[in-house]
Amino acid sequence: MGFLHYFCRKDNIMKTSIHLSLKFVIGLILLIAMFSISMVYGAASTSIQDVWQALFTHIKSDSINILRELRLPREVAAMLVGAALAVSGAIMQGVTRNPLADPGLLGLTSGANAALAISLALIPGINYFGITIACFIGAAVGAVMVFGIGAVKKGGFSPLRIVLAGAAVSAFLYAIADGVGIYFEISKDVSMWTAGGLIGTSWSQLQMITPFIGIGIVVALLLSRQLTILSLNEEVAVGLGQKTIQTKTILFVVVIFLAGASVALVGNMAFVGLMVPHIVRAIVGTDYRLIIPMSIIAGAILMLLADTIGRTINIPYETPVAAIIAIMGLPFFLVVVRKGGRVFQ
Amino acid sequence: MVRLYTDDLSIGYGEQLIVKDLSVQIPNQKITTIIGPNGCGKSTLLKAITRIISHHSGAVVLDGKNVAKENTKILAKKMAILPQTPESASGLTVGELVSYGRFPYQTGFGRLSKKDYEVIDWALQVTNTSSFKYLPVDSLSGGQRQRVWIAMALAQETEIIFLDEPTTYLDMAHQLEVLELLQRLNQQEKRTIVMVLHDLNQAARFADYVVALKSGQIVKAGSCEEVITKEVLRDVFNIDAEIGIDPRTSKPMCITYDLLKGE
Numbered sequence: 105m106g107f108l109h110y111f112c113r114k115d116n117i118m119k120t121s122i123h124l125s126l127k128f129v130i131g132l133i134l135l136i137a138m139f140s141i142s143m144v145y146g147a148a149s150t151s152i153q154d155v156w157q158a159l160f161t162h163i164k165s166d167s168i169n170i171l172r173e174l175r176l177p178r179e180v181a182a183m184l185v186g187a188a189l190a191v192s193g194a195i196m197q198g199v200t201r202n203p204l205a206d207p208g209l210l211g212l213t214s215g216a217n218a219a220l221a222i223s224l225a226l227i228p229g230i231n232y233f234g235i236t237i238a239c240f241i242g243a244a245v246g247a248v249m250v251f252g253i254g255a256v257k258k259g260g261f262s263p264l265r266i267v268l269a270g271a272a273v274s275a276f277l278y279a280i281a282d283g284v285g286i287y288f289e290i291s292k293d294v295s296m297w298t299a300g301g302l303i304g305t306s307w308s309q310l311q312m313i314t315p316f317i318g319i320g321i322v323v324a325l326l327l328s329r330q331l332t333i334l335s336l337n338e339e340v341a342v343g344l345g346q347k348t349i350q351t352k353t354i355l356f357v358v359v360i361f362l363a364g365a366s367v368a369l370v371g372n373m374a375f376v377g378l379m380v381p382h383i384v385r386a387i388v389g390t391d392y393r394l395i396i397p398m399s400i401i402a403g404a405i406l407m408l409l410a411d412t413i414g415r416t417i418n419i420p421y422e423t424p425v426a427a428i429i430a431i432m433g434l435p436f437f438l439v440v441v442r443k444g445g446r447v448f449q
Numbered sequence: 450m451v452r453l454y455t456d457d458l459s460i461g462y463g464e465q466l467i468v469k470d471l472s473v474q475i476p477n478q479k480i481t482t483i484i485g486p487n488g489c490g491k492s493t494l495l496k497a498i499t500r501i502i503s504h505h506s507g508a509v510v511l512d513g514k515n516v517a518k519e520n521t522k523i524l525a526k527k528m529a530i531l532p533q534t535p536e537s538a539s540g541l542t543v544g545e546l547v548s549y550g551r552f553p554y555q556t557g558f559g560r561l562s563k564k565d566y567e568v569i570d571w572a573l574q575v576t577n578t579s580s581f582k583y584l585p586v587d588s589l590s591g592g593q594r595q596r597v598w599i600a601m602a603l604a605q606e607t608e609i610i611f612l613d614e615p616t617t618y619l620d621m622a623h624q625l626e627v628l629e630l631l632q633r634l635n636q637q638e639k640r641t642i643v644m645v646l647h648d649l650n651q652a653a654r655f656a657d658y659v660v661a662l663k664s665g666q667i668v669k670a671g672s673c674e675e676v677i678t679k680e681v682l683r684d685v686f687n688i689d690a691e692i693g694i695d696p697r698t699s700k701p702m703c704i705t706y707d708l709l710k711g712e
Contacts, residue, residue, distance in 0.1 A: 329552075329555075332549075333549060333552055336541075336546075336549065337532065339496075339501050339530065339532040340530075340532060340549075342499075342500065342501045342521070342530075343499060343501070343525065343528075343529060343530035343531075343532070343602075343605075344525050344549065344550070344552040344553055344605070345521045345522035345523075345524065345525025345526070345552065345553040346521070346552070347521055385540065389540055389541075389545075390540040390541055390545075391545070
């Protein structure tokens with residue numbers, strides 16, 4: 105993060121009310137704190153000492169094993185998915201200049217969902233890698249359908265129109281997923297994937313998914329400066345010498361990776377990609393060189409928080425994490441719609 | 450020798466051609482203004498010359514090279530574009546926005562060099578926007594905002610600057626302010642300026658070279674005395690214009706006009 109000190113120069117063109125690096129340090133401290141809390145609290149009560157031993161020693165006991173094999177992969181998954189969804193949402197909002205862009209709202213999640221159902225139905229015994237690939241393809245198809253509908257009509261890319269197209273396409277794709285599930289009598293398997301949230305996340309799943317999310321996030325960071333220019337105005341971006349088609353194509357692939365991998369890991373999860381970038385912009389401004397790294401931190405914190413609430417609010421039952429996120433996200437969505445109508449039109 | 454020209458340029462969206470076989474030479478270090486009625490293809494022409502949209506056939510040539518094939522980053526060091534009414538720069542400060550003009554000179558994460566800072570400060574100074582440096586762009590008035598966007602184009606340090614209707618939505622005083630700024634840049638910094646203007650009298654007053662377009666073709670190109678005439682305006686705008694001489698600038702001006710009847 106060597107570039108950070110450029111933003112913190114004394115005579116600087118950035119407004120620096122609170123030192124930017126301080127904001128990132130606070131973010132990281134909050135992340136570590138949230139991670140510790142989510143490790144300690146849950147159906148099986150454990151102590152902070154157990155957590156410490158599970159992470160940094162080779163000591164074995166029942167509660168430590170629960171932490172290592174159940175809770176730790178789950179919380180790592182929460183952080184990965186939170187970061188992936190937040191970054192993909194930030195990229196989508198930047199490229200489309202649509203404040204309502206979110207992989208869950210623009211057909212990517214439902215596309216991955218439908219592809220997952222179809223692949224489970226047609227390829228019995230499909231392995232996790234196959235499912236992941238199916239999710240990528242599905243996410244791409246969903247996105248292309250939504251933006252295809254937008255492209256048909258002039259002005260179809262307006263924020264609300266695209267969200268309407270997203271809602272219609274999502275309803276269609278969910279219906280396909282349900283239909284396939286019922287027809288092939290695999291509804292239970294499908295919903296176990298798509299509505300299961302973080303339950304039962306294993307280390308082997310993480311091993312499969314992490315490289316995709318990792319690469320996606322690294323590429324997003326490398327292209328963050330291009331994204332800032334692109335988010336300003338496309339003609340300005342061309343004038344400044346950006347290869348806009350190339351940049352947008354790479355970013356599209358990154359979004360597909362991040363959103364598809366998230367669905368393969370936790371199933372449906374709307375609103376994370378919508379909420380986090382808006383919160384982050386209020387903290388670090390409109391430069392994607394700062395928005396992307398801060399979205400990684402904030403997305404991870406949000407998912408840890410939602411998962412911890414889901415696990416503890418109604419012990420011994422789990423409240424689905426997607427429901428927790430939706431309860432937080434919906435009011436947020438409405439606020440952005442109200443504000444977005446004025447600011448972005 | 451003319452550095453920038455188009456050669457039989459045709460531009461169209463889909464099947465329909467908006468500009469047909471257009472050849473125009475842009476004089477170096479002069480102010481060139483493109484005029485014409487709505488839908489005549491003047492903005493389209495500007496966008497095609499600056500590679501924002503691709504053209505159908507023909508070529509745009511800059512320094513002997515085909516713009517369509519030239520490296521876009523090299524072009525960004527030679528020509529800057531200010532699109533028509535850029536969207537709001539939500540949340541950006543003036544300094545940040547102007548710093549993006551340095552984009553073609555940066556690599557990687559784009560840390561600004563000492564030179565970059567100097568150029569940014571210079572661009573702010575020339576456009577008289579230094580005092581807004583730390584203010585959000587959105588908090589400025591229309592005229593101030595336009596000057597800030599021009600500062601960004603200036604920070605690009607290009608010899609040619611294109612502007613698409615830079616005076617739209619500005620009141621009379623602010624229109625003049627922007628045009629005088631461009632004139633200063635032309636005279637003092639020797640920048641070549643190419644712009645689309647709606648107002649004929651402004652075009653006559655500030656342009657060294659006027660290109661009058663109609664239906665995607667040039668009706669007349671030349672000095673303002675050659676182009677701002679009764680005949681040309683009749684052909685281009687379908688108006689019966691009364692041309693006089695501006696008592697202050699001695700440039701031709703359209704004093705009054707009527708719509709042509711019976712055609």
